[in-house]
Amino acid sequence: MQLESLYQEIILDHYRHPHHKGLREPHDAEVRHVNPICGDEVTLRVALKDAGAEPAVADISYDALGCSISQASVSVMSELIIGKPVSDAMATCDEFVALMQSRGEAEPDEDVLGDAVAFAGVSKYPARIKCALLGWMAWKDATAQAMRDGETQLRRE
């Protein structure tokens, strides 16, 4: 059965025991993303912090409803991205999106993606790619929003 290659043990672990779950303060932006195909949804908050030359991800917190893939993905992402400078985090996100679009052909880079390489099998199932991307797209959107708001604030100051 191919199921084990899709549902890697890491994915099932994160599904059963999600990391960083629950909405927390403080936060700089909050978004709600929905997968209209299945109704899966995530409300996600991002807090940024100053870390030298550029902002870094201080915290990601979320509340989510959905399948094992979408739940595990947002958990793995939070684990991977919290603490990273925003530009690194964005690059990681791009790498994950590329992996999802690879139709199972890509060799994921574990140095960049960490536990998220476990999702490589998802890219063979077009119907599930959106599940894996839901949390990542929400994070990207929230972070862009937080950065815009940050700039507005800077200009005001």
Added chain:
Amino acid sequence: MTLDVARIRKDFPILDRTVRGGRPLVYLDSANTSQKPRHVIDALAEFYERHNANIHRANHELGEEATEAYEGARIKAAQFIGAADETEVIFTKNISEGINLVAYSMGNAREGRFRLGPGDEIVVTEMEHHSNIVPWQMLCERTGATLRWFKVTGWDGQLDLSAIGELITERTKLVALVHQSNVLGTVNPVREIAEAAHAAGALVLADAAQSVPHMPVDVAALGVDFLGFTGHKMCGPTGIGVLWGRRELLDEMPPFLGGGEMIETVWMERSTYAPPPHKFEAGTMPIAQAVGLAAAMDYLNEIGRDAIHAHEQQLLGHALARLADIDGLRILGPTAPAGRGAAISFEVDGVHPHDVGQVLDELGIAVRAGHHCAWPLHRALGVQSSTRASFYLYNTLDEVDALAEGIRQAQRFFQVA
């Protein structure tokens, strides 16, 4: 009445193929779209190979043949639902377009019974497919009319008719409701609601996408004013559906899409319109698809929708019993076969519908997971989404057993059983 399912299955070439690395296909997604028998596939090919031409405007032999085939499909569709006259049958691309056609035509009305404005009301139900909610929301936004709805009683999946007197009033212009729910399987008391609507002076539209393919449906017996169904759920091609409406209403209703074929005379300043049904069929229609739909109706007529319904009731009874045996599984809607059709949605404790569907898919069993375009209904029942297995004339009792075993396998895989 028992169907010779083994013989019927031979009519559907796709049922011979394997999926996911050599597993036989167990297709339990016919409420989504049905498979196509050889007769329909051949009818499409034959039309394109032998008779292809535009209709009503090609004065040559092919044009005559194509027109006859297309208009023949209209006559067949009228007979299929007990319509008085084939001019009451409008071809659309699907039922969503059929419902939008009525909604936009009402929005175009400046006077008469179709005109809508503030104070007027459209009534739908909480168990509608999005295609029978959103067009009415949009119509209400355009006209200032108000949308109201029947609620569902709960997990038993019935319409709550206790407030019918307050919902359907002299302000109601139209009641739009589903004949058979695509999620719950519930067959609604359309006639009873239609009588209440007519007594209040309102029109009634029935979404029959899930009933016409599976049981005999008669527009006069239902007592409705409009009824829509779609070809691809009844062994026909995609891209063709039917909107039936009472002729006097179609005469009065303004057109929706303007263009070729729907006119009587065109001047630069204004136009007059063709009589129904052509008034509502602008542009070149899906001709081959209408011919394919006619072949599908021939096929279903030959087997008989009574016999198909009886077969599905047998599958349904077996499926409801097998699913009831599974710990942690809850069925959305009626749990006995009476008053329901053979689409069964369910929830499995601890396993998300997408994951149930994934395990089943791996076993070659095709079902649908999600909200099935009925988000408000799922919200009303307090579930985010569900898994749906739906049966048709080509399904077998063995496939029901495969479904039940597959669900148990999903429970084992996700360690909830």
